[in-house]
Amino acid sequence: MKFYQIxxxxxxxxxxxxxxxxxxxxxxxxxxxNLLSENxxxxxxxxxxxxxxxxxxxxxxxxxxxxxxPSVVAAANHGAHIFAQNGGVQAVSHRQGIYGQIVLKVNAxxxxxxxxxxxxxxxxxxxxxxxxxIRHGGGLRxxxxxxxxxxxxxxxxxxxxxxxxxxxxxxxxxxxSKLLVEEKGIQEKLFAILSxxxxxxxxxxxxxxxxxxxxxxxxxxxxxxxxxxxxxxYRAVTNNKGIMNGVDAVLVATGNDYRAIEAACGVLxxxxxxxxxxxTWKIDKEQLVGELTxxxxxxxxxxxxxxxxxxQQAFSFFKGKISSARLGEIITAIGLANNLTxxxxxxxxxxxxxxxxxxxxxxxxSLDATDTEKKLVLKELIKHKKYSQTFxxxxxxxxxxEEK
Numbered sequence: 001m002k003f004y005q006i007x008x009x010x011x012x013x014x015x016x017x018x019x020x021x022x023x024x025x026x027x028x029x030x031x032x033x034n035l036l037s038e039n040x041x042x043x044x045x046x047x048x049x050x051x052x053x054x055x056x057x058x059x060x061x062x063x064x065x066x067x068x069x070p071s072v073v074a075a076a077n078h079g080a081h082i083f084a085q086n087g088g089v090q091a092v093s094h095r096q097g098i099y100g101q102i103v104l105k106v107n108a109x110x111x112x113x114x115x116x117x118x119x120x121x122x123x124x125x126x127x128x129x130x131x132x133x134i135r136h137g138g139g140l141r142x143x144x145x146x147x148x149x150x151x152x153x154x155x156x157x158x159x160x161x162x163x164x165x166x167x168x169x170x171x172x173x174x175x176x177s178k179l180l181v182e183e184k185g186i187q188e189k190l191f192a193i194l195s196x197x198x199x200x201x202x203x204x205x206x207x208x209x210x211x212x213x214x215x216x217x218x219x220x221x222x223x224x225x226x227x228x229x230x231x232x233x234y235r236a237v238t239n240n241k242g243i244m245n246g247v248d249a250v251l252v253a254t255g256n257d258y259r260a261i262e263a264a265c266g267v268l269x270x271x272x273x274x275x276x277x278x279x280t281w282k283i284d285k286e287q288l289v290g291e292l293t294x295x296x297x298x299x300x301x302x303x304x305x306x307x308x309x310x311x312q313q314a315f316s317f318f319k320g321k322i323s324s325a326r327l328g329e330i331i332t333a334i335g336l337a338n339n340l341t342x343x344x345x346x347x348x349x350x351x352x353x354x355x356x357x358x359x360x361x362x363x364x365x366s367l368d369a370t371d372t373e374k375k376l377v378l379k380e381l382i383k384h385k386k387y388s389q390t391f392x393x394x395x396x397x398x399x400x401x402e403e404k
Contacts (some may be wrong), residue, residue: 008034011041049073054080055088056266056333064314065249067306072245079337085212091204091329092171099199100173103190104152110185119143162324163302167196198264198295202328204336217286221347222281229277239277245340250331255311256298264295281296292336296328360387
């Protein structure tokens with residue numbers, strides 16, 4: 001039998017025979033993970049942290065973040081606290097649907113007018129085939145096309161209801177392509193697949209009093225940093241990475257496809273013909289105003305979301321059923337919070353000072369020491385502003401000598 005065909009326990013046994021040291025795993029967890037992926041042999045775990053009191057559209061939320069970097073969670077909490085002092089975030093989602101592409105080869109017999117006339121019937125037939133999606137509020141919404149160099153390009157809009165919708169959209173596209181190849185002048189299908197183009201977007205906006213960011217001078221510096229991020233690609237890409245620190249952490253915690261969002265963000269950042277900041281900060285009417293628009297092709301149902309207990313745990317923090325639109329607004333607000341905190345740090349003390357203090361936790365966590373010893377060593381690292389493993393070991397040895 002091939003490797004993918006055998007049980008995960010047998011895979012682990014084979015790897016152990018080759019001298020590979022695998023971490024222990026609960027048999028039930030291993031079985032559950034094996035249903036989710038391919039060639040499963042173990043797991044990689046992430047800490048689940050929380051942002052408290054993120055206010056979006058007047059409602060307060062606990063927000064789960066799955067990430068191994070403590071500074072990201074701390075920054076999101078700091079930004080959320082500043083937002084709360086100013087009434088929170090106002091956000092709006094635009095969820096028209098997901099675009100799909102079908103490309104077909106055509107010959108001289110193809111007639112565009114004939115296809116145009118048949119589009120309403122194609123939509124009706126397809127939606128009848130996928131009636132369950134219609135019942136949940138989704139379905140095939142529109143079909144547009146153009147012909148170039150004997151190729152027929154169709155842009156298909158599918159509303160996925162409350163799901164991410166990738167699999168359902170691809171199924172609809174495959175079904176539709178089978179109908180199309182029967183039409184006069186269409187020779188063959190080249191491909192039918194969804195596009196990760198940022199068709200579903202969410203915008204979050206805040207207006208902050210100068211005092212909440214340490215005064216007008218800090219606000220003006222943040223606005224200047226924002227301007228630089230729109231004009232300079234080196235600053236822009238790092239600015240956007242800081243936004244995605246928070247966004248990806250919530251996407252992972254809620255079982256959503258962060259890779260698709262990352263890809264779509266690249267399109268949004270380049271929509272003006274050059275790569276720019278996704279966020280904008282400016283001074284307006286004696287306030288610092290921040291705005292962020294992100295692609296949010298996300299879901300709250302379907303896929304592995306309901307199949308995973310860890311993901312359901314994350315959703316429990318929202319205290320009840322939450323729509324995909326509202327989740328997108330929360331995630332975008334987190335991105336704006338992380339962005340503000342990073343820019344505020346750059347504008348004042350510099351980002352590395354606070355970052356390294358939090359990273360010191362990772363250094364101390366790997367020590368072979370008691371919890372009490374780790375706390376004392378952490379204090380010494382922060383006190384001396386030295387965060388290396390070597391210095392941590394030195395402080396641990398010193399501490400133990402003093403105890404004797």
